[in-house]
Amino acid sequence: xxxxxxxxxxxxxxxxxxxxxxxxxxxxxxxxxxxxxxxxxxxxxxxxxxxxxxxxxxxxxxxxxxxxxxxxxxxxxxxxxxxxxxxxxxxxxxxxxxxxxxxxxxxxxxxxxxxxxxxxxxxxxxxxxxxxxxxxxxxxxxxxxxxxxxxxxxxxxxxxxxxxxxxxxxxxxxxxxxxxxxxxx
Amino acid sequence: xxxxxxxxxxxxxxxxxxxxxxxxxxxxxxxxxxxxxxxxxxxxxxxxxxxxxxxxxxxxxxxxxxxxxxxxxxxxxxxxxxxxxxxxxxxxxxxxxxxxxxxxxxxxxxxxxxxxxxxxxxxxxxxxxxxxxxxxxxxxxxxxxxxxxxxxxxxxxxxxxxxxxxxxxxxxxxxxxx
Numbered sequence: 001x002x003x004x005x006x007x008x009x010x011x012x013x014x015x016x017x018x019x020x021x022x023x024x025x026x027x028x029x030x031x032x033x034x035x036x037x038x039x040x041x042x043x044x045x046x047x048x049x050x051x052x053x054x055x056x057x058x059x060x061x062x063x064x065x066x067x068x069x070x071x072x073x074x075x076x077x078x079x080x081x082x083x084x085x086x087x088x089x090x091x092x093x094x095x096x097x098x099x100x101x102x103x104x105x106x107x108x109x110x111x112x113x114x115x116x117x118x119x120x121x122x123x124x125x126x127x128x129x130x131x132x133x134x135x136x137x138x139x140x141x142x143x144x145x146x147x148x149x150x151x152x153x154x155x156x157x158x159x160x161x162x163x164x165x166x167x168x169x170x171x172x173x174x175x176x177x178x179x180x181x182x183x184x185x
Numbered sequence: 186x187x188x189x190x191x192x193x194x195x196x197x198x199x200x201x202x203x204x205x206x207x208x209x210x211x212x213x214x215x216x217x218x219x220x221x222x223x224x225x226x227x228x229x230x231x232x233x234x235x236x237x238x239x240x241x242x243x244x245x246x247x248x249x250x251x252x253x254x255x256x257x258x259x260x261x262x263x264x265x266x267x268x269x270x271x272x273x274x275x276x277x278x279x280x281x282x283x284x285x286x287x288x289x290x291x292x293x294x295x296x297x298x299x300x301x302x303x304x305x306x307x308x309x310x311x312x313x314x315x316x317x318x319x320x321x322x323x324x325x326x327x328x329x330x331x332x333x334x335x336x337x338x339x340x341x342x343x344x345x346x347x348x349x350x351x352x353x354x355x356x357x358x359x360x361x362x363x
Contacts, residue, residue: 038200051206055217121195165297179193
């Protein structure tokens with residue numbers, strides 16, 4: 001990101017990209033990479049898949065930038081694309097049966113990505129999230145990690161506010177069960 | 186024994202920490218983007234439409250604001266005097282479930298799917314008969330019963346909800362307007 005892009009509004013950067021300045025898109029990538037990346041990593045539970053979904057979202061965002069109706073809210077618009085890409089990537093990964101293992105015994109015993117830096121809490125959080133149903137995990141992350149209002153969540157996911165409230169509530173209930181099981185082990 | 190609610194809060198704090206993305210990520214995206222046709226400007230029609238529908242702030246003096254407010258209030262009074270539509274009144278609706286259970290909750294659109302808001306009560310003469318009375322305005326509501334805090338069941342005496350958006354079996358009740 002060039003120094004001249006610091007403080008430039010999203011709308012201005014979008015206008016520049018649409019005007020042919022492809023490099024301005026780099027500023028938007030730099031601006032939203034970390035926040036969107038965090039959602040993708042926790043949603044998919046796997047950095048490789050998360051970066052694939054994130055890259056796909058940015059590229060799709062570029063290709064359809066002219067359809068971004070409110071460039072000032074480019075970030076929210078792109079977030080909606082990412083939520084969809086994570087659903088697609090997650091479903092594909094689940095089909096490959098290398099993510100979201102439902103077998104409790106396998107979950108408790110299976111090593112996750114190896115990393116010397118991973119803390120015990122990292123593992124507990126990853127395992128607990130992996131055991132949540134996809135729609136509950138999505139709602140839980142948007143509500144508590146991203147701290148979004150239900151109306152914004154509804155816009156991003158296309159799911160009704162009432163259903164989202166229920167999903168968030170059930171996600172917490174499932175986590176309580178998962179944690180009590182972990183406590184007994 | 187640890188506090189599971191506290192642990193969930195700790196988990197949320199943990200999730201909010203930044204994650205590490207590959208340092209070469211931006212370059213990969215921009216390489217792929219550069220290979221695509223340049224971003225196209227929207228058409229004049231698209232720009233015009235966007236201008237029409239975009240919300241925007243506007244300034245109003247206090248005097249003009251008061252005049253607009255008075256005008257709107259007069260309009261509302263005029264309309265309500267000419268046509269006073271009946272407000273759809275909420276009617277009490279009784280839900281019933283036969284179940285051998287220790288607790289049953291009624292959960293649905295009308296209570297934001299909050300499992301604690303509408304506990305059902307057993308009938309004294311028949312402890313397997315659970316009821317709850319809920320005021321409902323005319324409309325269509327989805328609902329389900331939560332038995333013993335863990336088992337979701339649809340109402341066997343009501344139409345099933347057409348989709349599984351909620352991830353649990355659910356039923357539909359339609360309250361007609363009067």
